[in-house]
Amino acid sequence: MLELRINGELHQIDVPVGRSLAQTLRESLGLTGTKIACNEGHCGACTVLVAGVPTLSCITLAHTLDGAEITTIEGLRDHPLVDAxxxxxxxxxxxxxxGQIVSASALVAAKPSPTSDEIRHAMAGNLCRCGTYPKIEEAITSWQG
Ligand code: FES
Ligand code: FES
Known part of the structure; x- marks a missing residue:
């Protein structure tokens, strides 16, 4: 039995060894806001926070996280970054x-007014096939309204 605190709520779940955190969130807990795209750790779509640190949930095995504190996009629904x-x-x-918002939330928690270079560095692991990078940077720059 695995115990995870997800978005402030305690969950006890049976997870087979070898199942990814992304699959666990989506299939066992119905938290489908976390997306799976490459499923190989390349794109950042599946990013969640584990103890506040952006983590690729598609290549993180759930059974290694007993007792961990996890934040998914559902836990950030009221974060000003969403409006930004x-x-x-x-x-x-x-x-x-x-995944972009989850990564950005860790950045602004550590650095509320990041520079352009800091934004690009922190967001480098989150790919966007639609090419919205300039807009993402604008959102992170203006998140405080
Ligand atoms: S789905 Fe691409 S890094 Fe996880
Ligand atoms: S992949 Fe980023 S908005 Fe489409």
Whole structure:
């Protein structure tokens, strides 16, 4: 039995050894805001926070995380970054957006007014096939309104 605190709520779940955190979130817990795209650790679509650190959930095995504190995009629904992404029109197909917002939330928690270089560095692991990078940077720059 695995115990995870997800978005502040305690969950006890049976997870077979070898199942990814992304699969566990989506299939065992119905938290489908976390997306799976490459499923190989290349794109960042599946990013969640584990103890506040952006983590690729498609290549993280759930059974290694007993007792961990996890934040998914569902736990960030009231974060001002969500509005900032909408205001900046930083969403096209939207598939990468949950992972982008999760990574950005860790950045602004550590550095509320990041420079352009800091944004690019922190967001380098989150790919966007629609090419919304300038808008994503604008959203992160203006997240405080
Ligand atoms: S789906 Fe996890 S890095 Fe691409
Ligand atoms: S908005 Fe389409 S992949 Fe980023």
């Amino acid at each position: 992404f909408v205001r900046a029109d930083a969403v096209q197909c939207g598939f990468c957006t949950p």
